[in-house]
Amino acid sequence: MSDWLTRNDRKSVLGALSAVVLVFGALRLSEIYLKHSVEPNSLLGLGFLLLAGIALGRLARLLRLPSLTGYLLAGICSGPSALDVVTFTQVSELKLVNGLALALIAMQAGAEFTIIMLKRSFKSLFHSTWIQTVLLGVGLSGAFVLGHYIFQPGLGELSFSLLLATGLLFAVVGISKSPAAVIAELSESRLKNKLGDHAIGIVVILDVIVLILFALSLAWARAAFDPYIEFSLVSLIELFSELAASVAAGTSFGLVAIFYLRFVDRQPILFILAISYGVTAICDYLHYETLLVFVVAGFVVTNFSRQTGKLLETIEALSAVVMIIFFATMGASLQVSQLSYIWDFVLFLVLARLVLTWLSEVFSAQLARSGPSLARYGWTPFVSQAGLSVGLAVIIQDQLPGVGSMVATLAVSTITINQIVGPLIFKWGLQKAEALEKK
Amino acid sequence: MNAILILLGLFSLTLIFSQSSFLKKANAFSFLSVPLLIGYAFSDEGLIPFLPSTKENLMWALRVALLWMALMSGVRVSEQARKWRAWLSLVPFVLGYLFFLELTIIGLRIFGASSDVVLSWDNLNGYLLSQQFSMAVILSAAIFSSKENPFLLVLVAGSLWFFHEDPSLEFRMKDFLSPLAVGGILALVFRLIAGTHLRLELASRLTLLGLCILGAGWALGMGSLEVLVGLAFGVGLALMINKRNFLSDPVLVATEVPVRLIVSFFAGLELSLSPAVLQVGALLAVARMLIKWSLLKIGLRSAQPEVILSQILPISHFALPLVLCLHLSLRLGNASRFMLSVFAVAFVVNDLVNLAVEYWRRELKVKTVVAQHE
Numbered sequence: 160m161s162d163w164l165t166r167n168d169r170k171s172v173l174g175a176l177s178a179v180v181l182v183f184g185a186l187r188l189s190e191i192y193l194k195h196s197v198e199p200n201s202l203l204g205l206g207f208l209l210l211a212g213i214a215l216g217r218l219a220r221l222l223r224l225p226s227l228t229g230y231l232l233a234g235i236c237s238g239p240s241a242l243d244v245v246t247f248t249q250v251s252e253l254k255l256v257n258g259l260a261l262a263l264i265a266m267q268a269g270a271e272f273t274i275i276m277l278k279r280s281f282k283s284l285f286h287s288t289w290i291q292t293v294l295l296g297v298g299l300s301g302a303f304v305l306g307h308y309i310f311q312p313g314l315g316e317l318s319f320s321l322l323l324a325t326g327l328l329f330a331v332v333g334i335s336k337s338p339a340a341v342i343a344e345l346s347e348s349r350l351k352n353k354l355g356d357h358a359i360g361i362v363v364i365l366d367v368i369v370l371i372l373f374a375l376s377l378a379w380a381r382a383a384f385d386p387y388i389e390f391s392l393v394s395l396i397e398l399f400s401e402l403a404a405s406v407a408a409g410t411s412f413g414l415v416a417i418f419y420l421r422f423v424d425r426q427p428i429l430f431i432l433a434i435s436y437g438v439t440a441i442c443d444y445l446h447y448e449t450l451l452v453f454v455v456a457g458f459v460v461t462n463f464s465r466q467t468g469k470l471l472e473t474i475e476a477l478s479a480v481v482m483i484i485f486f487a488t489m490g491a492s493l494q495v496s497q498l499s500y501i502w503d504f505v506l507f508l509v510l511a512r513l514v515l516t517w518l519s520e521v522f523s524a525q526l527a528r529s530g531p532s533l534a535r536y537g538w539t540p541f542v543s544q545a546g547l548s549v550g551l552a553v554i555i556q557d558q559l560p561g562v563g564s565m566v567a568t569l570a571v572s573t574i575t576i577n578q579i580v581g582p583l584i585f586k587w588g589l590q591k592a593e594a595l596e597k598k
Numbered sequence: 599m600n601a602i603l604i605l606l607g608l609f610s611l612t613l614i615f616s617q618s619s620f621l622k623k624a625n626a627f628s629f630l631s632v633p634l635l636i637g638y639a640f641s642d643e644g645l646i647p648f649l650p651s652t653k654e655n656l657m658w659a660l661r662v663a664l665l666w667m668a669l670m671s672g673v674r675v676s677e678q679a680r681k682w683r684a685w686l687s688l689v690p691f692v693l694g695y696l697f698f699l700e701l702t703i704i705g706l707r708i709f710g711a712s713s714d715v716v717l718s719w720d721n722l723n724g725y726l727l728s729q730q731f732s733m734a735v736i737l738s739a740a741i742f743s744s745k746e747n748p749f750l751l752v753l754v755a756g757s758l759w760f761f762h763e764d765p766s767l768e769f770r771m772k773d774f775l776s777p778l779a780v781g782g783i784l785a786l787v788f789r790l791i792a793g794t795h796l797r798l799e800l801a802s803r804l805t806l807l808g809l810c811i812l813g814a815g816w817a818l819g820m821g822s823l824e825v826l827v828g829l830a831f832g833v834g835l836a837l838m839i840n841k842r843n844f845l846s847d848p849v850l851v852a853t854e855v856p857v858r859l860i861v862s863f864f865a866g867l868e869l870s871l872s873p874a875v876l877q878v879g880a881l882l883a884v885a886r887m888l889i890k891w892s893l894l895k896i897g898l899r900s901a902q903p904e905v906i907l908s909q910i911l912p913i914s915h916f917a918l919p920l921v922l923c924l925h926l927s928l929r930l931g932n933a934s935r936f937m938l939s940v941f942a943v944a945f946v947v948n949d950l951v952n953l954a955v956e957y958w959r960r961e962l963k964v965k966t967v968v969a970q971h972e
Binding site for chain 1: 791813
């Protein structure tokens with residue numbers, strides 16, 4: 160027997176998997192034999208996702224894969240693409256949990272982001288950010304245009320300028336990363352090394368940059384497609400004012416959190432839950448950038464108080480359940496069936512993004528003279544894509560009638576693949592980087 | 599989102615109140631009357647009625663809470679059912695209860711005459727007789743109940759059985775057996791995932807939470823009672839895992855008070871008070887107190903004051919979720935709302951009397967201590 164497959168581990172995984180099969184079997188049997196159909200509802204979906212997430216998360220750990228790969232698979236298996244226990248309607252009803260998950264992830268990212276770390280890795284963060292933005296922006300736009308001529312994905316007859324505008328929008332979605340996947344993997348592996356610090360810094364900075372670039376490229380694309388719309392920078396000014404207000408709001412909430420954790424210090428889980436939902440509601444109402452608000456709040460707590468330990472401990476206690484639901488819901492919402500129609504173009508775009516990410520990290524490591532761990536494995540955290548990318552794809556679908564839905568389908572399909580393979584690559588990279596740094 | 603904020607606000611309030619030193623030391627006063635009355639203030643008859651959409655958005659939390667309370671009761675009952683003394687102590691309880699049932703039926707007929715619901719009860723025919731009797735049994739059992747005991751559950755099971763005779767209620771035998779089977783499956787699933795660990799760990803608690811959500815969703819999907827699923831789940835768990843570790847787990851125990859208070863608040867939202875409801879509820883509470891007092895004088899003379907205060911005088915924690923769940927899931931309309939409202943009034947009156955008893959006892963204790971010093 161190999162050392163990684165102990166008897167207890169196998170027993171625990173077998174028990175969990177048979178439990179899921181038992182529940183699924185009972186649900187189906189009651190429909191077939193007892194004629195007692197169970198009406199689908201969000202509670203049933205949520206419970207099943209949680210159960211399947213626990214089981215497949217254990218299986219993933221046993222196979223030395225990241226737990227979140229297991230959670231995603233649990234979502235895909237339970238969702239409309241496979242067992243159909245969880246429907247798309249239920250997935251949209253579970254978005255409430257996603258708000259909480261994103262808040263926790265962002266706060267944790269901010270709390271891990273210290274001024275000392277920022278100073279120490281400023282060079283690598285700076286070079287990596289601009290090179291990734293330029294290289295992925297230009298390269299992915301080019302790949303999109305090239306792929307359109309090779310694979311003919313059904314965008315119709317488009318002039319070169321329209322195609323370029325569409326390609327640029329797709330490229331901006333491609334630049335965005337998944338802070339959730341990075342944070343979840345770092346929390347699970349509990350490894351603290353240069354690659355981890357670098358990854359947190361980049362995913363947070365790039366998410367803010369992507370928002371600005373997206374506003375710009377969307378304004379350009381809309382003006383290109385609709386002759387009655389003029390390209391204006393008003394939306395960009397609005398975006399900047401929203402970002403500034405988000406930073407101010409994040410600072411305020413960070414100070415409130417410091418005050419509570421320092422002077423009240425009771426029921427921190429309840430406090431974090433309340434502040435997460437409350438602030439998300441306020442951000443929705445005022446059109447603030449929720450992710451940025453929570454990153455700043457976490458950053459303020461970590462850098463201007465001694466309450467980081469309490470904050471991170473509380474977030475981790477909540478994360479256990481929230482992460483399973485978040486990633487399993489995401490898995491259930493992935494439209495895997497769409498891949499069968501445009502798989503060749505999607506694969507081309509995924510490979511292009513992978514190569515461009517690798518190249519940009521190689522260049523930035525050379526410019527910043529980063530250590531060997533970043534030079535070799537610096538690209539591995541940036542393959543995953545998640546919530547923000549899907550959100551941007553939905554906006555493209557809404558704002559660009561006609562080609563929008565096809566671009567969104569392409570974006571969601573590439574995100575699906577990146578989200579499945581990304582955590583695996585990051586886990587591998589993190590372990591390799593750790594081994595290299597120890598040497 | 600508003601619903602979530604309301605729920606979190608409620609949790610915060612309940613936690614703040616549950617920290618009060620008086621409440622921690624109080625044995626007889628359950629404090630559940632306060633959220634019940636606050637809930638009534640937000641009901642359709644109250645000062646600031648909740649929007650139906652807000653209520654609907656909060657329902658998922660209530661359903662999980664109902665199942666959770668039933669689960670804890672199920673495990674506790676199984677623990678008690680093992681002790682032959684518990685069964686023996688039921689003899690005077692059953693005798694007292696039969697008398698109380700008779701009083702309930704008479705009270706409903708006399709004082710509830712002005713209520714439409716009770717008036718319709720007089721038009722007895724065929725299966726309706728058993729249905730109304732069953733409701734009287736549930737109401738009287740809920741009010742007469744003390745700490746969780748097997749007797750209450752037997753009564754509930756027995757009285758639910760009568761419902762299957764009425765086709766309009768759509769509660770038939772399979773509706774009774776299916777939730778029990780689901781509860782059993784959930785217990786087996788927990789056993790498969792969590793094993794028979796000596797202590798509950800984070801993973802086990804997470805599994806339990808997932809199963810509670812699944813069970814509530816399953817009951818909702820079947821149009822069945824969450825409390826039945828929860829009870830069967832609890833009894834099944836008690837058979838498969840270490841009950842004592844389960845019941846002494848600090849995290850699980852810490853969730854009980856807030857969940858109880860939340861359920862009471864929701865029960866308050868559903869109340870509809872009328873003179874008939876107030877009369878019947880108050881009289882049943884007084885009758886309960888008198889019968890219990892008589893039973894204590896006759897049969898339980900040796901009982902410790904703490905046992906009397908904490909175990910016998912307060913109404914069972916499981917009674918309110920049971921009546922609320924019957925109202926929400928069986929959709930009996932006015933009849934179940936009437937039953938819930940009568941129960942709520944009896945509950946509040948009982949709590950107030952217990953509060954007085956508690957104060958009186960403490961005053962007496964202080965006086966005794968002062969006298970001893972002097």
